[in-house]
Amino acid sequence: MSPERLPSRDVPRHDPAQLGALRADLTAAGFTVTAVEDLLGPVASAALHREQPLPALRATAPLVLSGSSALRGATAPTSADVPGGEDADARTAALVRVFVLGRGVPRVALAAALPTLGVDGAARLGLVQAAGAGRDDEVRARVDLRPYEAEDAAGPVRWWLVSDLGEVATGRALRTDHVLGVGGASTTLAQVTVRDRRRRVLDLGTGCGIQALHAARHAEAVVGTDVSARALAFARVNAALAGVGPERVELRAGSMLAPVEGEQFDLVVSNSPFVITPRTPGVPAYEYRDGGRAGDAVVRELVTGVGAVLAPGGVAQLLGNWEVRRGEEWHERVGSWLDEAGLDGWVIQRELLDPAEYAETWIRDGGVTPDRDRAAWDVQYGAWLDDFATRDVVAVGFGILTLRRPATGRPTLRRLEEHTGTVHQPLGGHLAASLAAHDWLTVRDDSALAAAHLVVAPDVTEERYLRPGSVDPEVVLLRQGGGLGRAVQAGTALAGLVGACDGDLAVGQVVGALAALLEVPADDVAADVLPSVRGLVRDGLLIPAGTTG
Ligand SMILES: C[S@@+](CC[C@H](N)C(=O)[O-])C[C@H]1O[C@@H](n2cnc3c(N)ncnc32)[C@H](O)[C@@H]1O
Secondary structure: OOOOOOOOOOOOOOOHHHHHHHHHHHHHHOOOHHHHHHHHHHHHHHHHHOOOOHHHHHHHHHHHHHHHHHHOOOOOOOHHHOOOOHHHHHHHHHHHHHHHOOOOEEHHHHHHHOOOOHHHHHHHOOOEEEOOOOOOOEEEEOOEEEEEEEEEOOEEEEEEEEEOOOHHHHOOOOOOOOOOOOOHHHHHHHHHOOOOOEEEEEEEOOOOOHHHHHHHOOEEEEEEEEOOHHHHHHHHHHHHHOOOOOOOEEEEEOOOOHHHOOOOEEEEEEEOOEOOOOOOOOOOOOOOOEOOOOOOHHHHHHHHHHHHHEEEEEEEEEEEEEEEEOOOOHHHHHHHHHHHHOOEEEEEEEEEEOHHHHHHHHHHHOOOOOOOOHHHHHHHHHHHHHHHHHOOEEEEEEEEEEEEOOOOOOOOOEEEEEOOOOOOOOOHHHHHHHHHHHHHHHOOOHHHHHHOEEEEOOOEEEEEEOOOOOOOOOEEEEEEOOOOOOEEEEOHHHHHHHHOOEEEEEHHHHHHHHHHHHOOOHHHHHHHHHHHHHHHHHOOOEEEOOOOO
């Protein structure tokens, strides 16, 4: 959208100069995640995370009122009127009340928080609507605007993001064309994405543009696509607000891979519209989470189709749901997609819900609860259960899929594992290192591995479990502090080998020394430990010497 065009009724307007003024005001106001949390305090912040706004409303009301009365005497509030301390709190409180909590504030209060853009400028951008030009006239948000701070594998970021007002602010169920802000899945994908330099990146289903903005930090060019014109309008505004121009993030309308057909990317990311939704009257099809296919077909289509737009060596990282059908393991179904894709594939299942839990989660997500609307709740709940029953679905998995088009030759990686415990985010660096370790291992047979020098990763510790009074441990565990936090049980020989891996001796030399110590043939020790050594290298507990820095 060009700056000259009038905004449509309910999307913000893309005007880079005015958005620059907004950025300056938000920076000067110190509208950061930390400032908001400090202002609200731990109780109101935690309640707001649970979508309960009342404590935050109570925490902000007096600040906005006192800030407004302090400013009432001034002719026109400027940033000099509100230099810091209580006044800074009043500005943050006004921004939180308007843009996060969706409540009205006196015009004078928001004017103090936005001295450069002004309330009229914010209205022209489609961010607020004002009841009048008087100082006490109420101003209300038309969009959600909040600070976003994160740590991805390329380091910390700090932006502000505009999206549709959520349920907390409107008190209503979401519209089907709702444009989502940053949610848990957005953050997960941003953190697991590999962040080494990439030439071209595709963000499929860009929504408010969050993944595209992250990608712009380590790519020459980013293409963000979405089926929703409203989402693209928000993404365009968010990019401008972050100071990222269309030469770095290009936005295109269209479904799935159609807008990029025939092109190649070095990285594809997609927090895809993966939610399994019954195609039944009475069940809303939310654009932001539903790709318009039956069952888990969206995820299957992406997994099996994304290879067509991956450059050799290119990586695709997707979040998705998959159905677990009676008589079939989750990894059989998802594994068959990997086979069809013809790509390297590594799938980590992070969660498994039964059909009822899944239905409840996504009905609530749309703003329908049994308390609010029992009839709608029952209709939707029944539709979900019926839909699952038609395909004999007994559970639904959620996870992270990392796919890669081999640089040459056939796929060599096919790994499907369950990891429901805590992982150490950002995981992107770990996943990238593990892919590199896989490649390192692929070109080494056991004699080449025996000739290699390995070091123990700095985050690995050893745990020994002994029976009371015993000298020798019953169990030795090697525990990874970072990454997926794996724990690997080690026998005597493996524990001894890992303990000696400081890069000085080759693996084969350590094996020889252990064989002499244990008085067994070296070949037997090698046959015992080398498969485990491969696993430890692949998972980052052992690192080839000289590749750590
Ligand atoms: C879960 S949101 C992800 C938004 C954002 N990328 C993030 O990480 O927060 C999924 C996005 O996919 C879009 N979408 C839905 N169906 C689509 C389709 N068939 N093709 C492309 N995008 C689609 C939705 O409009 C929505 O913006």
